[in-house]
Amino acid sequence: MALFQAQSDAQLALMDAAARLQGRSLWQDALERFKSNKAAMGGVIVLCLIGFMSVVGPMMSPYRLEDLSWEAISIAPTMDNSHWLGTDDTGRDMWVLTWMGARVSLTIGIMTTIIALLIGVAYGATAGYVGGRTDNFMMRFVDVLYALPLLFFIIILVTVFGRNIYLVFVAIGCVEWLTMARIVRGQTLSIKRKEYIEAALASGVKTGTVIRRHVIPNVIGPVIVYVTLLVPTNILVESYLSFLGLGVQEPLTSWGVLISRGANSLETAPWLLIIPAICLAITMFCFNFIGDGLRDALDPKDR
Amino acid sequence: MKTVLKVENLKVHFPIKAGGFLNSKIIPLRAVDGVSFEVGAGECLGVVGESGCGKSTLGRAVLQLIKPTDGKVLWLGENLCDLPREQMRQKRSNLQLVFQDPLSSLNPRLTVAEIIREPLYATDPTIGREDADQRIDEIMKAVGLLPEMRNRYPHEFSGGQCQRIAIARAMVLKPKLIICDEPVSSLDVSIQAQIINLLRRLQKEYGLSLIFISHDLSVVRHLCHRVMVLYLGRMMELADRDSLFAKPLHPYTQALISAVPIPDPAKERAKGTLILSGDLPSPLNPPSGCVFRTRCLKATPKCIKEVPTVEVLENGHQIACHHWLK
Amino acid sequence: MDTVLELEHLTVRFDTKAGNVSAVTDLNLTIQRGECIGIVGESGSGKSQTFLASLGLLAGNGKTMGRALFRGQDLLKMNRDELDKLRGDRVTMIFQDSGTSLTPHMRIGEQLMEVLVAHKGHAPDVARKRVLEVMESMRIPDIEKRLTQYPHEFSGGMRQRVMIAMALVCQPDLLIADEPTTALDVTVQAQILNLFRALKAHTKSSIVLITHDLGVVAGLCDRVVVMYGGRMVEEAPVADIFASPKHPYTQGLLRCMPRLDQLLDTDLEAIPGQPPNLQKLPKGCAFAERCTQAIERCHTERPILRQLSPTRRAACHLLDAA
Numbered sequence: 001m002a003l004f005q006a007q008s009d010a011q012l013a014l015m016d017a018a019a020r021l022q023g024r025s026l027w028q029d030a031l032e033r034f035k036s037n038k039a040a041m042g043g044v045i046v047l048c049l050i051g052f053m054s055v056v057g058p059m060m061s062p063y064r065l066e067d068l069s070w071e072a073i074s075i076a077p078t079m080d081n082s083h084w085l086g087t088d089d090t091g092r093d094m095w096v097l098t099w100m101g102a103r104v105s106l107t108i109g110i111m112t113t114i115i116a117l118l119i120g121v122a123y124g125a126t127a128g129y130v131g132g133r134t135d136n137f138m139m140r141f142v143d144v145l146y147a148l149p150l151l152f153f154i155i156i157l158v159t160v161f162g163r164n165i166y167l168v169f170v171a172i173g174c175v176e177w178l179t180m181a182r183i184v185r186g187q188t189l190s191i192k193r194k195e196y197i198e199a200a201l202a203s204g205v206k207t208g209t210v211i212r213r214h215v216i217p218n219v220i221g222p223v224i225v226y227v228t229l230l231v232p233t234n235i236l237v238e239s240y241l242s243f244l245g246l247g248v249q250e251p252l253t254s255w256g257v258l259i260s261r262g263a264n265s266l267e268t269a270p271w272l273l274i275i276p277a278i279c280l281a282i283t284m285f286c287f288n289f290i291g292d293g294l295r296d297a298l299d300p301k302d303r
Numbered sequence: 304m305k306t307v308l309k310v311e312n313l314k315v316h317f318p319i320k321a322g323g324f325l326n327s328k329i330i331p332l333r334a335v336d337g338v339s340f341e342v343g344a345g346e347c348l349g350v351v352g353e354s355g356c357g358k359s360t361l362g363r364a365v366l367q368l369i370k371p372t373d374g375k376v377l378w379l380g381e382n383l384c385d386l387p388r389e390q391m392r393q394k395r396s397n398l399q400l401v402f403q404d405p406l407s408s409l410n411p412r413l414t415v416a417e418i419i420r421e422p423l424y425a426t427d428p429t430i431g432r433e434d435a436d437q438r439i440d441e442i443m444k445a446v447g448l449l450p451e452m453r454n455r456y457p458h459e460f461s462g463g464q465c466q467r468i469a470i471a472r473a474m475v476l477k478p479k480l481i482i483c484d485e486p487v488s489s490l491d492v493s494i495q496a497q498i499i500n501l502l503r504r505l506q507k508e509y510g511l512s513l514i515f516i517s518h519d520l521s522v523v524r525h526l527c528h529r530v531m532v533l534y535l536g537r538m539m540e541l542a543d544r545d546s547l548f549a550k551p552l553h554p555y556t557q558a559l560i561s562a563v564p565i566p567d568p569a570k571e572r573a574k575g576t577l578i579l580s581g582d583l584p585s586p587l588n589p590p591s592g593c594v595f596r597t598r599c600l601k602a603t604p605k606c607i608k609e610v611p612t613v614e615v616l617e618n619g620h621q622i623a624c625h626h627w628l629k
Numbered sequence: 630m631d632t633v634l635e636l637e638h639l640t641v642r643f644d645t646k647a648g649n650v651s652a653v654t655d656l657n658l659t660i661q662r663g664e665c666i667g668i669v670g671e672s673g674s675g676k677s678q679t680f681l682a683s684l685g686l687l688a689g690n691g692k693t694m695g696r697a698l699f700r701g702q703d704l705l706k707m708n709r710d711e712l713d714k715l716r717g718d719r720v721t722m723i724f725q726d727s728g729t730s731l732t733p734h735m736r737i738g739e740q741l742m743e744v745l746v747a748h749k750g751h752a753p754d755v756a757r758k759r760v761l762e763v764m765e766s767m768r769i770p771d772i773e774k775r776l777t778q779y780p781h782e783f784s785g786g787m788r789q790r791v792m793i794a795m796a797l798v799c800q801p802d803l804l805i806a807d808e809p810t811t812a813l814d815v816t817v818q819a820q821i822l823n824l825f826r827a828l829k830a831h832t833k834s835s836i837v838l839i840t841h842d843l844g845v846v847a848g849l850c851d852r853v854v855v856m857y858g859g860r861m862v863e864e865a866p867v868a869d870i871f872a873s874p875k876h877p878y879t880q881g882l883l884r885c886m887p888r889l890d891q892l893l894d895t896d897l898e899a900i901p902g903q904p905p906n907l908q909k910l911p912k913g914c915a916f917a918e919r920c921t922q923a924i925e926r927c928h929t930e931r932p933i934l935r936q937l938s939p940t941r942r943a944a945c946h947l948l949d950a951a
Contacts, residue, residue: 025414199400203422204393213410217410353817461904463903491671492671492886494904496898521888525893526887562818563889564845566847571848579816
């Protein structure tokens with residue numbers, strides 16, 4: 001009877017399996033859901049466009065970043081003489097400045113997020129998986145760092161090491177990994193209690209393999225979502241650091257620097273503020289749409 | 304029958320923080336408190352009891368997934384509790400585990416083949432790909448899954464099929480003992496029977512020893528050779544299936560058996576159910592003496608003062624009760 | 630006899646991204662006053678959805694068609710206010726997971742009294758008296774003290790008792806219990822079933838017991854409805870369904886269970902295959918592909934529910950042939 005049953009089961013499954021032998025992984029399912037989300041896909045397209053322009057944009061203009069021109073100070077956007085987005089108060093071309101700024105802002109946003117990701121995932125996963133006293137100690141350390149104000153920390157770094165762009169990377173990355181570590185730890189704790197972890201341990205799988213094969217792939221979903229939301233946050237942090245004069249240094253520029261300088265000549269040359277501000281806002285929206293889209297795609301139950 | 308597993312006076316106590324912020328103290332939660340039993344080769348031992356009686360903890364402690372506080376777990380004469388981690392890891396191919404919830408015991412990101420392959424690689428990293436694939440196909444057929452389904456993911460299967468995958472993962476190493484922790488409780492009735500039949504068949508074919516943990520006495524009676532009854536981490540009664548169900552000696556076993564509804568209106572309405580009063584006491588603060596005395600119909604002052612010792616009768620029937628003769 | 634609930638052509642559908650799911654299809658059922666009726670089926674058979682739909686408690690993407698007449702009034706046509714007035718008063722429901730149905734920050738006594746004050750407009754002291762009365766009938770010890778406690782201080786069995794008490798304070802015409810003992814241990818289940826038995830003897834409420842456990846049904850119900858794939862496949866008085874089941878699914882269900890009262894030393898007669906996929910139910914009988922007696926016709930034509938005798942109905946082609 002049992003054998004017969006196993007067989008008839010198998011036959012039934014065969015009818016089913018004939019249609020689809022290759023399974024669909026959760027990643028494939030998520031990708032499908034993500035693709036059907038219009039806002040998120042729009043975000044991806046616009047962001048790709050901005051990224052592309054940040055590379056190609058400056059080359060399209062006849063002007064270079066360092067080209068100062070006393071004849072063309074604070075020209076409003078015009079189609080004549082190729083100053084498509086006008087010039088600033090030192091006569092530099094805004095088109096070039098905006099795309100160069102995009103380059104720096106996006107790089108900072110992405111690099112700092114990668115730093116935060118690497119430290120945060122390693123730290124959080126270790127604390128969560130090891131647990132007990134180690135976990136307690138590691139997370140209290142995070143709490144202490146949380147209490148340290150970001151600005152204070154950066155001012156100290158700047159006064160000690162002087163201003164440079166790598167310092168900005170390090171400073172922002174060093175602060176933003178804290179939240180990442182907390183998220184990863186929380187996820188790891190809940191994954192650790194899943195029975196498939198116990199099953200793997202019971203069949204003699206080594207701890208390292210368990211973390212690599214079972215913990216990290218299942219933690220990664222919420223982490224990806226947080227990453228897409230962390231990039232715009234970091235761009236924004238860089239912006240206000242630059243606004244306060246602690247960020248990147250001339251002649252290098254970023255959207256934050258442009259906005260800060262544009263704010264000074266708001267009445268006489270409003271385009272100096274408006275153009276980078278719009279770019280920044282659009283980028284923020286894109287990342288947030290993508291983040292929301294990813295969250296819906298990766299965790300369909302939460303909707 | 305050769306004894307493969309011998310558990311002696313096994314204790315698992317979890318430290319629990321109790322009390323306020325200033326006067327907090329650690330008190331032990333006695334999940335398993337001095338349980339001894341043996342499992343023979345090819346034997347199926349049923350472990351029954353209500354939620355909170357420590358039956359799942361017991362299973363995990365035997366496999367050293369939870370470190371026992373005290374006692375011995377002798378696997379073929381070797382005490383597993385004393386083994387260093389790495390040596391224990393190598394022993395694991397002999398002892399496997401099947402869980403209650405089939406879906407959550409399978410990693411959703413891995414295909415069926417990857418799930419079943421994992422124990423193979425864990426015990427023998429040098430195993431060839433073809434070798435592994437052949438063994439996966441074999442075991443999938445044995446548990447009633449089509450080898451063609453190897454590249455699909457757990458969420459594409461029904462509960463019963465997922466449990467088959469979990470059994471395949473446990474069986475692929477050809478273990479000598481499998482501990483099944485409520486393997487059919489989360490399945491529909493019609494699917495339960497399929498899995499029970501499968502376990503029965505595998506046990507006979509491969510000469511497996513099974514520890515079958517369940518709260519369902521009907522299933523235990525159908526599948527097991529001997530049955531152990533746990534209450535609040537202690538063993539109440541341990542006996543052959545037939546003598547336990549025909550003549551339960553412990554008042555708790557009697558109540559447990561009489562509480563099971565029988566799918567026959569005439570019998571069900573005619574039988575007098577022994578209704579136990581109250582609920583399970585907290586394992587943090589177990590009653591003194593016999594742990595069952597607060598709900599026992601036969602309890603006397605002696606039960607409050609003295610912990611009953613386990614008596615072994617002639618036919619091997621073990622019982623821990625002061626008044627079983629009455 | 631007077632009819633409490635009458636379901637006519639009740640159909641429940643869910644719109645999901647993957648397509649329409651028919652949870653319940655064309656269900657006709659009458660429940661008389663004082664009757665205890667058991668609804669048996671596996672997960673996905675539509676046994677719970679039938680009653681959730683009747684009471685307007687479906688999830689957002691669910692659609693209900695047909696009629697659900699409660700004492701002659703169509704529940705499906707009622708607006709929210711009218712339903713709210715009815716639910717918890719004339720019709721009450723108990724769920725499997727009783728812990729989550731109680732508000733954690735209110736004392737048990739307050740929660741029980743609130744029901745009476747809201748539905749019956751009782752003064753607090755009158756309500757309190759009634760609550761004490763019901764709690765006493767639930768055999769809850771230390772009632773006075775218990776009423777001042779919070780839900781987390783109660784064990785699972787105790788909370789289920791409070792839920793039953795809450796369902797009974799207003800003396801409803803219809804009590805719907807959805808797997809009331811599934812989450813409980815056997816000894817606690819026995820206590821609760823005992824309560825239901827007493828309840829049946831002492832009140833005139835009709836009880837609907839939704840369960841997958843045929844043992845529970847055997848001890849408690851007068852009439853049994855078996856559902857499969859969203860349809861009723863058999864209906865009969867309780868003694869008949871166990872003595873002479875007509876539908877192959879009911880027969881299989883009874884045979885595949887290990888039983889405490891009889892010992893088999895062979896394999897169980899399991900029903901082969903998997904439960905049906907509600908998104909693509911077959912053209913013929915939903916059970917046909919798992920049925921060992923299926924004939925050609927079962928796969929092509931859906932059997933209708935036939936009246937076999939004044940008290941029995943079943944939907945199977947094999948019964949036509951006989």
